[in-house]
Amino acid sequence: MRLHQLQAAPKxxxxxxxxxxxxxxxxxxxxRALNRHYVPELNTKGKEPHWGRRKLKRDQ
Incomplete structure (x- = not known):
């Protein structure tokens, strides 16, 4: 990040x-000043949909 973020923290x-x-x-x-070099890893798969994961008791 930029230098001004390092200056904003003490202020x-x-x-x-x-x-x-x-x-x-x-x-x-x-x-922000402490984590200025951290780049989060992007998850391209994304979240799985909530449907279809569990079976209902009546469907077994």
């Missing part, structure tokens, strides 16, 4: 500490 923490700011915003900024 958000200072806002929380000094002025009782929004803690969720600070947490989001810190997590």
């Amino acid at each position: 958000a923490l200072l806002l929380v500490a000094e002025h009782n700011g929004p803690t969720m915003f600070a947490r989001t900024r810190v997590m």
Whole structure:
């Protein structure tokens, strides 16, 4: 990610500490800064549909 995300994390923490700011915003900024090199793996298969997996008792 970009350098400004690394700068936004400490600013958000200072806002929380000094002025009782929004803690969720600070947490989001810190997590983005820590995980800036992580690229999630895409699942091309996707979710399976919920139908057809289980048999009903009456159908056995």
